[in-house]
Amino acid sequence: RTVYVNGEYLPEDQAKVSVFDRGFLFADGVYEVTSVLGGKLIDFAGHAKRLQRSLDELQMANPVTEDELLEIHRELVRANGIEDGLVYLQITRGAADRDFAYPKEATPTIVLFTQAKPGLADSPLAKTGMKVISIEDQRWGRRDIKTVQLLYPSMGKMMAKAAGADDAWMVEDGHVTEGTSNNAYIVKGNTIVTRHLGTEILHGITRAAVLRFAREAQMVVEERPFTIEEAKAADEAFITSASAFVMPVVEMDGQPIGSGTPGRVTARLREIYLDEMR
Numbered sequence: 001r002t003v004y005v006n007g008e009y010l011p012e013d014q015a016k017v018s019v020f021d022r023g024f025l026f027a028d029g030v031y032e033v034t035s036v037l038g039g040k041l042i043d044f045a046g047h048a049k050r051l052q053r054s055l056d057e058l059q060m061a062n063p064v065t066e067d068e069l070l071e072i073h074r075e076l077v078r079a080n081g082i083e084d085g086l087v088y089l090q091i092t093r094g095a096a097d098r099d100f101a102y103p104k105e106a107t108p109t110i111v112l113f114t115q116a117k118p119g120l121a122d123s124p125l126a127k128t129g130m131k132v133i134s135i136e137d138q139r140w141g142r143r144d145i146k147t148v149q150l151l152y153p154s155m156g157k158m159m160a161k162a163a164g165a166d167d168a169w170m171v172e173d174g175h176v177t178e179g180t181s182n183n184a185y186i187v188k189g190n191t192i193v194t195r196h197l198g199t200e201i202l203h204g205i206t207r208a209a210v211l212r213f214a215r216e217a218q219m220v221v222e223e224r225p226f227t228i229e230e231a232k233a234a235d236e237a238f239i240t241s242a243s244a245f246v247m248p249v250v251e252m253d254g255q256p257i258g259s260g261t262p263g264r265v266t267a268r269l270r271e272i273y274l275d276e277m278r
């Protein structure tokens, strides 16, 4: 693979980052994942906007303009022949002698690479649906910033795997926040319920588009917290993310949700999202 690091396109085994990089030492960095379908970037503008917000929240400099970033994405998709897949982008505060305070002068480190995912939009899980478990949300309090601090979500994914499930929905003060790497929704009747935006969840780019399409299609959307009990009693459930688009959830803690098969509203939203975005 060709990867991008600090202004250069290099074979992956020649790309290097300092051992003093604060991304490595402090998880002092932010990231974005943008999907590619048929060679086309999906909602690049949304991801670029959120990247800037994450950087601003951490008082971190952006080493590239949005136009440059788009050009790097396109060049990597081209160089690596990506039809369907993902572009991963990471910006860290850069290398500096180890100290908790932000260094006065550090040059940000920027890294991008691609992952080929043939048939990304035709995942078998979209037909069968995902099984999730509920776990306590033990992440830090600024989940609206897309930092590379992902150890608890990784632990959650492992807990799900150990329980024979595909993912975990995290619960705080009795209410669902989100999935380990996606936003969470339930459907009751014709109403779609998902947690409101705040510091408790990541402001999903896919979430914003899906809710816009749902409202345009005259569906009812309620942005509020919901409980695991509500999820178990729902007619349907689903998740959204840049890599999964809209994906049905059919089981929660071993109990079927609704009919235990992907729901009608979920299937419609997935179809609308993919039709509109690709």
Ligand code: PDD
Pocket: 033, 178, 179, 180, 181, 182, 183, 201, 202, 203, 204, 205, 206, 207, 240, 241, 242, 243
């Ligand atoms: N994850 N919530 C969390 C905690 C996430 O990590 C993600 C994205 C989302 C969905 O956001 P978006 O729709 O903008 O992808 C919600 C990415 C895909 C990842 O970490 O791979």
